[in-house]
Amino acid sequence: PQQGRGRLQRVCALSVSGLCEVISRAQQEADEGERSWLLSQACGFYKCHCTPAQVNRDLCIRIMGESCSVRVLQCSLLNTMQNLESLLMQFHWPWLVNLRLDGALMCGGVLVDSSWVLTAAHCFTSQHWTPCSVVGEFDLTKTDPDEQIMKVSRIITHPKFNPKTFNNDIALVELSSPVILSERVTPVCLPSDLDPPAGTPCLVAGWGSLYEGKKICIAHILEKELSNITQCLLKMSALGKELLTNTMFCAGYLSGGIDSCQGDSGGPLIFQDRLSGRFQLFGVTSWGDGCGERGKPGVYTRVTAFSDWVMTEIQSEFLNMLHTHY
Template identity: 40%
Template sequence: MIDDDRIVGGTQASPNEFPYQISLRRLGSHICGGSIYKSNWIITAAHCTDGTSVGSMSIVAGEHSLSIDSGDEQYSDILSKTEHEAYSSRTQENDICLLRLSSPLSLNTKVNVVRLPAQGAETAAGTNCVVSGWGTTSSGGSTIPDILRKVTVPIVSDATCRDSYGATSITNSMICAGFRLGGADSCQGDSGGPLVDEGTNLLIGVVSWGIGCADPGYYGVYTQVSYFHNWVVGIAG
């Protein structure tokens, strides 16, 4: 069972702790996370937007509670979407999408951009990264939390991840993170959201897929952003 992802084993984030985090909405309801790349560009997962019309999507930046307005929120409709031309819904390869906003965000301490790693940069196994989102808090759960949550997970090597999922399932454009014994992971509703290096604050991954959530022996699989640096810059500058 391949699940779209959520935070398991984490804690509530502080308000605006992750100013680059956005909530992607479909017809007003939260469906995925995303990251602010520029004031008018969002990075998310292609599987979040695949088959969904631009007109039905919108984003909220500066969000903390999904139900209570703090006054820090900024809203925008989507002008266009660019899913990676080689995205595969079967294998989840190249699971990345750029959303162009119809109205640019006003950047401040509570709504701000995330930086990208260099093209081809590798993140060492053991590097601690933080993943955030409003996804469900248990494997198979359907209720999403109201408050943004976060969890710290270490990067694992491609070889270790392939031992779990099979040699052909984990491609060079993917990166894995989590614990062999499970207990902490992203989950349904976190998809498209950020995996950020705690040391450098670079956007290492986009929440993509996994088997279960925080299940022993299976890691969270993310789109490896460094693999797509040039693709992002070529479209969004």
């Protein structure tokens, strides 16, 4: 077992882009206990701290199975789908989440784990209620076959969120129980440490307005490109450049047009990494000056600025579960 652990740790240390290769190697391990441990470590962000002696315990096997199965699924999808938009259209954005209040759309969100949703903190600033989370949903006017309505256990807004400036506009929503993972309900990959360059094509999804005054009920996909931060500062200067911080970025076409809008808050902005081919979350829809107006790109929370916070919150809860059961 120790030899296998060292081998996998060396592979993992190379790059998160080698995730599929790591999973493939782990699956080839003949020893069942060692294979389970290797798979638990191959889950990248979803690392499960289970030693080889613990792998046969029910809780560890269940959590490892939930987190690893989605990674294997994502790798298989990468081998069969070459186009980002075609995959998303076919699977209706399997990580997209609808945060509902009293049956109505409140905000968007993105599934980052079988029990966790990432969204915008400003969705909860003036409310004292708990929404429910809906995964596997595409059309708000009907019940989709893969739709799962999940109760919310707790909401964790970033401790430094500023509701006046929207700085650090990010929050985690813990579900009361894990979702059932499938091709149409799948957590998104969290980003690597390197930000994609300006001009990178990205996609945003949600049920919000396509432009001011136009509501829709079917999840839409908007193509955007990452804006150069200097250009963004110049275009947004009328609002005060101090509003744009290093926890934010701009995306959209400066010529204007269709944009993320009311109802899209908290939803994901994703891109396809050119080196690994993985689909990664890079932004959470945060704010903007109007919708789709010329020279006013949308502003998004930069997820890479909060990777440590997200991992700490999720892993601390996982470790609490282990300590409770062992």
